[in-house]
Amino acid sequence: MQKGKSACNAPLLNKSKLENALLDQIHERVLSSDNVQRYIELAVAATARKQEPTAEEKAIVAAITNADAKLRRWEEALELSLEDAARRIKDIRREKAIFLETQTRLEKTITFQDRNPADSYRANG
Numbered sequence: 001m002q003k004g005k006s007a008c009n010a011p012l013l014n015k016s017k018l019e020n021a022l023l024d025q026i027h028e029r030v031l032s033s034d035n036v037q038r039y040i041e042l043a044v045a046a047t048a049r050k051q052e053p054t055a056e057e058k059a060i061v062a063a064i065t066n067a068d069a070k071l072r073r074w075e076e077a078l079e080l081s082l083e084d085a086a087r088r089i090k091d092i093r094r095e096k097a098i099f100l101e102t103q104t105r106l107e108k109t110i111t112f113q114d115r116n117p118a119d120s121y122r123a124n125g
Contacts, residue, residue, distance in 0.1 A: 029035075053061070
């Protein structure tokens with residue numbers, strides 16, 4: 001790779017003069033008082049537009065709010081239903097446990113009553 005004058009024959013530029021020339025042009029063309037005034041007006045107009053939502057924007061916001069409200073109602077209903085269902089499941093399990101205890105007790109009673117006293121005597125004797 002070549003360096004120096006052999007790579008580029010263009011004359012060297014003074015860095016300071018180039019920077020000053022660029023800054024002068026930016027100040028003159030971009031930051032002129034007319035342009036700055038126009039930039040401010042555009043910014044104010046953009047801000048004003050954002051403060052006044054269009055009919056469509058208002059409708060969308062209303063639809064989103066409505067959808068959020070529906071979701072909240074369904075979530076609350078589901079939560080209450082789940083709480084009721086959990087309570088009902090506990091009650092049914094409690095009833096089942098009582099029935100199982102009763103069944104076990106009855107089976108023991110029936111088994112005891114079905115035994116022949118002579119069988120008991122033979123098993124023990």
